[in-house]
Amino acid sequence: MGNRSLLLVGITGFIIGxxxxxxxxxxxxxFGAVSWMPSMVSISIVREIGPIITALVCAGRIGSGIGAELGSMRVTEQIDAMEVSGTNPFKYLVVTRVLAATLMLPLLVIVADAVALFGSYLVENTKGNVSFMLYFNQVFNSLEYSDMLPATIKTFFFGLAIGLVGCFKGYYCKKGTAGVGKAANSAVVFTSLLLFIIDFIAVLIADIFYEL
Known part of the structure; x- marks a missing residue:
């Protein structure tokens, strides 16, 4: 699941940077403030751009895949066969995928953030002849726990949303081949909307918490 999305996430992060x-x-x-570029880019990517863009990419890549996979299993009656044989399909098909999505998304976001910052460094090195050590020294000096902790926590909820919606849409897919396509499509749409809602709530909570 996560390893097959690694290349896509890496390329996306690099282009974003x-x-x-x-x-x-x-x-x-x-404004004569080009020296602030590493700080501004790193905070923007780590706080917001990296997590939400990576989550949206994974919603399209993983959410649709889960929806289509479980949908096809429902249409071909594989899930019904598991129920008849006494095997709990929810435990083996849903729980495992939700856990995998929840745990792998933070790792993919870390990769995307790192690659995006490297892409940003390449531009700065080309345009302004900024050294690797100088650029990333400023990056690490500008990032604080208040930037990284909320961003990391919300990625777990992003992964949970991707897994839950994809599994729900696929598990309760309507009969017929058209139902599989609808399950995959609706999984992406609803997951994308849910990601923005989660992101807004997470930013709001972080803003209130760090103001106290």
Whole structure:
């Protein structure tokens, strides 16, 4: 599940780092604040852009896959056969996938964040001749626990949402081949909406907590 999404997540993160830096650098140069680029990019990526973009990519890649897989098992009556044989399909098909999605998403976000920051460094090194040590020294100096902890915690909920919605849509898929397609499609749509809701709630809670 997670290993098959690693390349896609890595490429996405790398492009995000490149684009974010290329788009932001001219504006910072106008104000003479280009030296703040590593700090601004790292906080933006770690706090918000990395987690939510990675989760959306995984919703399309993993959520639809789970929905289609369980949907096809429902249509071909494999789930019914497990129930008849006395095997609990919920335990073996749903719980395992939800746990896998919950645990692997934070790891994928870490990879995406790291690759995005490396992409940002490449732009800064090309445009401003900034060394690797100088760039990442500023990155680590600018990041605090208040940036990393809430972002890490919400990724577990992102993974949980992807697994739950994908399994629900697939497990209760309607009969027929069209039902499998609808299950996969609706899994992506509902998961994407749920991810934004979770993200908003997480940011709101973090904002209230760190203001106290």
């Amino acid at each position: 490149l684009v974010l830096t290329l788009q932001t650098r001219p504006t910072l140069m106008e």
